[in-house]
Amino acid sequence: MAGVAPPFPPGDYDVTVVGSGPGGLQTSYWLRRFGVQHAVLSRDGAPAGMFQRFPIFQRLITWTKPDAPVARTTREYEWYDHNSLLADEPELKALVPGFMDRAFDLPSRSEMEAGIAAFANKAALRVRYGCTWESTRYDGDRVVLATTDGDYSSRAVVFAVGVTKPWFAAVPGLEHGAHYVDAMEPERYADRTVFIVGKRNSGFELAQGLLPWARSIFLASPRPVQTSALALSPLRVRYLHPYDEYARGGPGTYVLDVAIERIDRHANGFRVVANGTTWDGRLVLDVDDVIAATGFQTPMGDLPRIGLVTVNDGRVPALTPFWESVSLPGVYFAGNASQGAKGLAKRGAGASSTAVNGFRYNARVLAQHIAETLNVRTSEQAPIADLGSFLLHELSTAPELWVQKGYLCRVVGRGRTGLVDGGVLPLAHFLDSRDGDAAAASVEVDERGAIVPTIYVRRAGEISEHLLTPHPLHEYSSDVYTKEIEHVLRQLPA
Numbered sequence: 001m002a003g004v005a006p007p008f009p010p011g012d013y014d015v016t017v018v019g020s021g022p023g024g025l026q027t028s029y030w031l032r033r034f035g036v037q038h039a040v041l042s043r044d045g046a047p048a049g050m051f052q053r054f055p056i057f058q059r060l061i062t063w064t065k066p067d068a069p070v071a072r073t074t075r076e077y078e079w080y081d082h083n084s085l086l087a088d089e090p091e092l093k094a095l096v097p098g099f100m101d102r103a104f105d106l107p108s109r110s111e112m113e114a115g116i117a118a119f120a121n122k123a124a125l126r127v128r129y130g131c132t133w134e135s136t137r138y139d140g141d142r143v144v145l146a147t148t149d150g151d152y153s154s155r156a157v158v159f160a161v162g163v164t165k166p167w168f169a170a171v172p173g174l175e176h177g178a179h180y181v182d183a184m185e186p187e188r189y190a191d192r193t194v195f196i197v198g199k200r201n202s203g204f205e206l207a208q209g210l211l212p213w214a215r216s217i218f219l220a221s222p223r224p225v226q227t228s229a230l231a232l233s234p235l236r237v238r239y240l241h242p243y244d245e246y247a248r249g250g251p252g253t254y255v256l257d258v259a260i261e262r263i264d265r266h267a268n269g270f271r272v273v274a275n276g277t278t279w280d281g282r283l284v285l286d287v288d289d290v291i292a293a294t295g296f297q298t299p300m301g302d303l304p305r306i307g308l309v310t311v312n313d314g315r316v317p318a319l320t321p322f323w324e325s326v327s328l329p330g331v332y333f334a335g336n337a338s339q340g341a342k343g344l345a346k347r348g349a350g351a352s353s354t355a356v357n358g359f360r361y362n363a364r365v366l367a368q369h370i371a372e373t374l375n376v377r378t379s380e381q382a383p384i385a386d387l388g389s390f391l392l393h394e395l396s397t398a399p400e401l402w403v404q405k406g407y408l409c410r411v412v413g414r415g416r417t418g419l420v421d422g423g424v425l426p427l428a429h430f431l432d433s434r435d436g437d438a439a440a441a442s443v444e445v446d447e448r449g450a451i452v453p454t455i456y457v458r459r460a461g462e463i464s465e466h467l468l469t470p471h472p473l474h475e476y477s478s479d480v481y482t483k484e485i486e487h488v489l490r491q492l493p494a
């Protein structure tokens with residue numbers, strides 16, 4: 001029987017999306033919803049991207065609560081389920097919890113992969129699998145991707161190519177070791193001494209996975225573990241176990257503040273020479289394995305050659321608030337790479353664009369922005385009858401605001417006939433814009449780590465910021481808040 005021809009043959013499309021991980025699939029879903037004609041191509045042979053392989057020790061760090069006080073088909077449930085992709089249709093919502101065995105409220109890698117693949121399947125998202133983007137050029141204002149199957153010419157390209165290309169820190173000899181992506185099954189480290197370079201997510205994940213197997217584990221980097229910052233990170237849920245053992249004086253697990261002078265390879269393993277950073281002294285360690293957990297980068301192909309500006313030591317693209325390259329027009333990024341639009345990061349609180357929970361909302365805002373930029377769609381602006389209760393309701397329940405804290409906001413503006421819903425937008429865009437009087441609600445974090453609902457009012461081009469009093473149950477519907485917000489919103493002219 002002749003095979004079914006793959007979709008999206010090379011040619012002209014309004015938009016081309018590269019990648020079939022959660023970022024690419026979510027973007028394709030919303031582009032279709034907003035009526036944007038587009039092609040999706042991927043080097044992979046199946047959906048789910050990195051979750052077909054990582055996390056290496058098989059357990060996610062983002063939660064899904066299969067049972068919640070709200071139904072799985074509600075918008076509020078997204079707040080309880082940080083892993084499913086988003087959809088308007090009830091049958092496509094909240095697919096990950098249905099695959100969970102409930103051993104943890106953090107899905108396993110395979111449960112996550114199954115949930116994403118089910119989304120692609122049920123939503124009938126089409127992808128040209130086995131097609132690799134190889135190079136890029138401009139043809140007038142069109143972006144042309146040369147791929148293993150031929151050329152794709154588009155008005156805009158969305159790269160959802162992830163951030164899993166190994167990145168090695170500049171440590172002499174580190175290249176002789178393995179990278180996180182090449183780490184073996186934990187049992188292969190039984191009774192071995194393992195030196196892990198890096199004390200962030202992937203380093204602690206490796207150490208935690210090796211605790212029952214390795215003879216000794218060293219976790220090393222120059223800077224001490226920042227326990228106060230980690231207190232707000234999903235990492236602490238499990239991976240701080242090795243740190244806990246070390247901090248309480250347990251033997252065999254060591255969390256070291258050292259600058260590594262060099263790593264030498266010898267017949268039976270490695271010799272690591274390191275100098276203390278927060279203490280005086282020098283260590284010379286003979287170990288069986290060295291693993292670099294020094295991070296990842298976006299596989300940017302030839303984009304830097306044609307002018308892509310990057311951030312984070314060249315690891316991710318520098319992006320505008322709408323996730324467009326600051327230097328290459330029409331080149332957008334989605335998924336984990338959307339972290340290149342940093343937002344305000346006020347008081348040190350970062351966005352959640354590196355995880356599905358955050359970038360699934362970025363994808364919806366991005367798809368709508370592209371639809372409007374290409375004149376495929378103009379935004380619908382529903383009238384708002386009661387501004388105060390609308391914004392308080394959003395502050396109490398909107399998953400976009402609670403996940404993308406201080407990054408996405410809900411906007412209400414003044415239309416021809418009165419107040420209208422301006423939708424969810426990047427907060428950085430709202431604050432930079434001088435476009436009419438408006439108000440925006442955002443959920444933020446203050447200096448002490450408390451979660452603070454915040455209202456911004458833009459009047460005659462001037463922005464004012466108002467922090468509401470935090471509520472322990474995050475309920476902002478009582479009379480106290482109604483009075484507080486009415487007082488704030490009096491600044492908007494009637």
Ligand SMILES: Cc1cc2nc3c(=O)[nH]c(=O)nc-3n(C[C@H](O)[C@H](O)[C@H](O)COP(=O)(O)OP(=O)(O)OC[C@H]3O[C@@H](n4cnc5c(N)ncnc54)[C@H](O)[C@@H]3O)c2cc1C
Pocket residue numbers: 018019020021022023024041042043044048049050051054055056059060061062131132133134160161162163164202296299301334335336337354355356357
């Ligand atoms: C170790 C680790 C653990 C993580 N744990 C979590 C977690 O618990 N929860 C969470 O939400 N996030 C986690 N993340 C973040 C994770 O990267 C994202 O949530 C998610 O996988 C990113 O999706 P993506 O679509 O951006 O990229 P990916 O899933 O990485 O998919 C990239 C896609 O791009 C395609 N591609 C790449 N290059 C090309 C090319 N040249 N041509 C064609 N196609 C190409 C690939 O084939 C693939 O389909 C983790 C990341 C790492 C590294």
